[in-house]
Amino acid sequence: MSSTWKLIHGLNLMLGGLCLVGGSAMYFPKLIEIYDLAHSTGGWLLSIGSSFLLIGDIQEWINNNRKYRLVSEQHQSRCSMEIISLFSACGSANYVLGSILLIPNFDKYVLYGNYLILIGSTIIFISSIIKINRNHSMVDLFSCFGALGYFSGVTLLIPYFVINSFRLNLSASLCVFGGFCFFISSLFLQYSYFY
Numbered sequence: 459m460s461s462t463w464k465l466i467h468g469l470n471l472m473l474g475g476l477c478l479v480g481g482s483a484m485y486f487p488k489l490i491e492i493y494d495l496a497h498s499t500g501g502w503l504l505s506i507g508s509s510f511l512l513i514g515d516i517q518e519w520i521n522n523n524r525k526y527r528l529v530s531e532q533h534q535s536r537c538s539m540e541i542i543s544l545f546s547a548c549g550s551a552n553y554v555l556g557s558i559l560l561i562p563n564f565d566k567y568v569l570y571g572n573y574l575i576l577i578g579s580t581i582i583f584i585s586s587i588i589k590i591n592r593n594h595s596m597v598d599l600f601s602c603f604g605a606l607g608y609f610s611g612v613t614l615l616i617p618y619f620v621i622n623s624f625r626l627n628l629s630a631s632l633c634v635f636g637g638f639c640f641f642i643s644s645l646f647l648q649y650s651y652f653y
Contacts (some may be wrong), residue, residue: 459521464651467521468644470514475604475641477507481557482611482633487626501561508553508578511640515550519543546585549605552578572612579609579636597650600643607636 483489484500493499522539552574558564559571586602589595611632614625 467514467517468648468651470510471644474507474510475637475644477503478637478640479634481507482630482637485630487623497562504557504560508550508557512550512554515547519547542585542588549578549581572615575612576609579605596646597643600639604636604639607632607639
C-alpha cells in the first residue's frame with residue numbers, strides 16, 4: 459500500500475466519522491426546536507458520512523483482493539479477508555441507504571431507514587468482532603463500539619416504544635457516541651499507517 463492510498467483510506471474514514479457525529483447531533487430535541495433544518499441537515503450529514511465509510515470499506519476490499527491474489531499459498535486467508543471486507547462494505551451500504559431514507563423528503567420511509575441502519579450496525583459489529591479476533595486492533599474495537607452505539611440509539615426510535623424527549627436525547631447521544639467511535643477508529647488507523 460502506498461502512502462497516498464493509506465492517506466486517502468484514512469481520510470475517508472475520518473470524514474465519515476465526523477459527518478456521522480454531526481448528523482447524529484442534529485437529532486437532539488432542543489436543536490430540532492431551534493433549527494428548522496435540523497432533520498434535513500442530519501439526514502444529509504449521515505448520508506454523506508456513511509458514504510465515506512462505504513468508500514473506505516470498498517477501498518479495503520479492493521486492497522485485500524489485490525494483496526492476497528499475489529500470494530497464492532495464502533488462499534484461505536485471502537478468501538476470508540475478502541469476505542470480511544465485503545461483509546463490512548455491505549454494512550456500510552445499509553447505513554447509506556438507511557441514512558438517505560432519514561432525509562425529510564422520504565418521511566414515509568423513515569422506519570425502513572431505521573431498520574436498514576440496524577441491519578448495517580449488526581453487519582459492521584459482526585465483521586468488526588471477526589477482525590478483532592484476527593488482528594487484535596484498536597481500529598476494529600472502536601468500529602465495534604461505533605456499530606453498538608448506532609444499534610442502541612436507533613433501537614430506541616422504533617415506534618413500538620413510547621417516544622419521549624428523554625428517549626430522543628438518549629438515542630441521539632448513543633448515535634453521537636457511535637459516530638465518535640468510528641472517528642476514533644479512523645485515528646487509530648492513521649496512527650497504525652504512519653507511526
